[in-house]
Amino acid sequence: MRKIDLRSDTFTLPTPEMMEAIASAELGDDVAREDPTVIRLEEMAARRFGREAGLLVPSGTAGNLVSVMTHCRHGDELYCEAEAHVYFYEVGGLSAVAGVLPRLIKGTRGVYSAEQLESTYRGRELHFPNPSLVCIENTHNRAGGTCWTPRQVEEVAASAHDRGMRVHIDGARIFNACVALDVEPRDYARHVDSITFCLSKGLSCPVGSVIVGDREFIERARKNRKIIGGGMRQAGIIAAPGIVALERMVGRLKDDHDNARLLAKGLAAQGLSIDMATVQTNIVVADTSPAKAADYIARAKRNGILCSSFGRNLVRFVTHHGITEADIREALDRLGT
Numbered sequence: 001m002r003k004i005d006l007r008s009d010t011f012t013l014p015t016p017e018m019m020e021a022i023a024s025a026e027l028g029d030d031v032a033r034e035d036p037t038v039i040r041l042e043e044m045a046a047r048r049f050g051r052e053a054g055l056l057v058p059s060g061t062a063g064n065l066v067s068v069m070t071h072c073r074h075g076d077e078l079y080c081e082a083e084a085h086v087y088f089y090e091v092g093g094l095s096a097v098a099g100v101l102p103r104l105i106k107g108t109r110g111v112y113s114a115e116q117l118e119s120t121y122r123g124r125e126l127h128f129p130n131p132s133l134v135c136i137e138n139t140h141n142r143a144g145g146t147c148w149t150p151r152q153v154e155e156v157a158a159s160a161h162d163r164g165m166r167v168h169i170d171g172a173r174i175f176n177a178c179v180a181l182d183v184e185p186r187d188y189a190r191h192v193d194s195i196t197f198c199l200s201k202g203l204s205c206p207v208g209s210v211i212v213g214d215r216e217f218i219e220r221a222r223k224n225r226k227i228i229g230g231g232m233r234q235a236g237i238i239a240a241p242g243i244v245a246l247e248r249m250v251g252r253l254k255d256d257h258d259n260a261r262l263l264a265k266g267l268a269a270q271g272l273s274i275d276m277a278t279v280q281t282n283i284v285v286a287d288t289s290p291a292k293a294a295d296y297i298a299r300a301k302r303n304g305i306l307c308s309s310f311g312r313n314l315v316r317f318v319t320h321h322g323i324t325e326a327d328i329r330e331a332l333d334r335l336g337t
Contacts, residue, residue, distance in 0.1 A: 002304060003304050003306060004304060004305050004306070004323065004327050004330065005323075006305065006307050006317040006318055006319065006323065006331065007306050007307060007308045007316075008318050008320075009173075009201040009202045009256075009318050009320035010200060010201055011320070012200075012322055013206075014206050014241050015204060015244070015248075015249075015321075017248065018204070018205065018206075018240070018241035019241075021240035021241055022237050022241060024240075025037045025236040025239070025240035027236040027237070029233050029234065030056070030231070030235040031232070035234060035239070036236070037236030037243070038236055038238075038239040040239070040243060041054070041210065041239035041240075041243050041246075042054035042055060042210065042239075044243060044246055045197075045212055045242075045246065048185050048246060049185045049186055049189040049195060049212045050185075050190060051195075051213055051214065052213070052214045052215040053212070053214065053215045053217075054211065055211045055221050055222055055225065056208060056209075056210055056235060056239055056242075057209050058207065058208065058230050058232070058238075059198075059200070059207070059208070060170070060172045060196055060197075060198045060200075060209045061089075061090045061093065062225070062228060062230050063196030063198075063210070064090060064093075064196055065090065065093045065094075065097060065098060065228060066221050066225050066230065067168045067194050067196060067211055067213075067221065068086070068094060068098045068133065068135075068168070069097070069098045069224040069227070070194075070217060070221040070224050071132060071166045071168060071194070072098060072100045072132045073130070073132070075099060075100075075129055076099075076101070076129055076130045076132040076133070077101050077102075077122075077128070077129035077131045077133075078094060078101070078102050078132070078133045079102075079105060079117060079120060079121070079131070079133070079134045079160075079165070080102055080137070081104070081105055081107045081111075081135075081136075081137060082104040082105060082107070083110070083140075083142040083143070084135060084137045084140070085137055085141050085142075085170055085172065086102075086135050086137065087102050087104065088142060089141075100132075103120060103122075103131075105117060105120050107143070109140070109143045109146045109278055110137065110139075110140025110144075111140070111143075112156070113152075113155070114155040114156050114159040117134065117156055117160065118159055121163060124164075131163065131164075132166065133165055133166050133167070133168060134156065134160040134165050134166070135167075135168050135169075135170060136148060136153060136156065136167065136168070136170070136192070137169075137170045137172075138153070138170070138171055138188065139173045139174070139176050139280070139281050139283070141172075141173075141283065142285075142310065143278060143285075144275065144278030144280075144283050144285040145173065145176065145260070145279070145281035145282055145283030145284075146278050146281075147176075147177040147181055148177065149181060149183075150181075150187040150188055153188055153191050157191040157192050166193040166194075167192040167193050168192065168193060168196075169188060169189075169192050169194070169196070171195045171196055171197040172196065172197065172198040172201060172209070173197075173198065173202060173282070174188065174195060174197045175197065175202065175203065175250045175253060176202055176253050176256075176257070176281040177281065178250075179250065179251070179254050179257065179281075180280050180281050189212065193213060193214075193217065194213035194217060194221075195211070195212050195213070196209055196210065197210055197212075199238075199241070199242045201320070202249070202253050202320055202321065203242075203246075203249045204245060204249055204320075204321045204322075205238075205244075206238075207238055208238045208239070208242055210242070253281075255325075256319040256320055256321070257280075257281050257282055257319075258325070259319040259324075260281065260282045260283065260284050260318075260319045261279055262325065262328050262329075263284050263319065263328050263331070263332065264279040264286075266332035266336075267286050267317075267332070267335070268286075270332070270335060270336050273286065274286050274287070282319045282320060283317070284316070284318075284319075286315050286316075286317070287313055287314055288314070288315055290313075291313070292312060292313060293309045293311065293312060293314055293315050297309060297315060300334075303335065305331050305334055305335055
């Protein structure tokens, strides 16, 4: 039976054009800043976001960690949403490596307000860690791929900056937000100090993420990338498909969003509980109650449908390149049996 893999958009495969770009990429040593393909990708990413510079890193987790290390000092405090990826899924790197204490804000569908940030803010009192960074996750994974609007980012960033804090966007799926809301990447970037975005999720590259920010920040981030072992040599083989992704793969994300809505409506019709207001991009989170998520996932797998657990009674489905509308309809038929 043919498998339909809806576990994550990290299971995308590079396109033939990407493979050709890898094979023909002009290469050099990126640590020595001599890989022309990496330089082209970093400059392209910076222009797309209206920032001065970019930095290629191996992964989104590495991008977030490097950004936190660059914005913060050991013992500082970071503010983020209570189920943000940087806190929930990055193996405690905030504290274990960067030495930063996370302070959590419970958002609504992954979004918190400037007022919530202000009420959580403890100030710069002697007994508290130094508050140095505010993190925003856009789109928000555990909330179901929900989007922050540029206005929401602007309000939180203004509050953070008024209090002397920097603002970082974990934008692993920032282009999904841009496509869903029909906004330009620079509409987000103009309000914040740094953004990371993944090449290896909906953009279908085999590996890699990029950090963008001002030139001075990126220079410091480059050294922190080296500290965590992220300095790469002939990294043009990573950058080449990234260039193709930025040129070819962003606009097609709308197909993933349409497929996610089709899937969500079909699952709801089968009796799963879904907050349709969260189905904004390419992620669908369904409540399987009273059945356990593990039992639902096992039954789906027997029918050739792969999905992932998000909790005791929660299952996540992710649409992506390589999954067609016909695949979604077939998946629904199999799941309904």
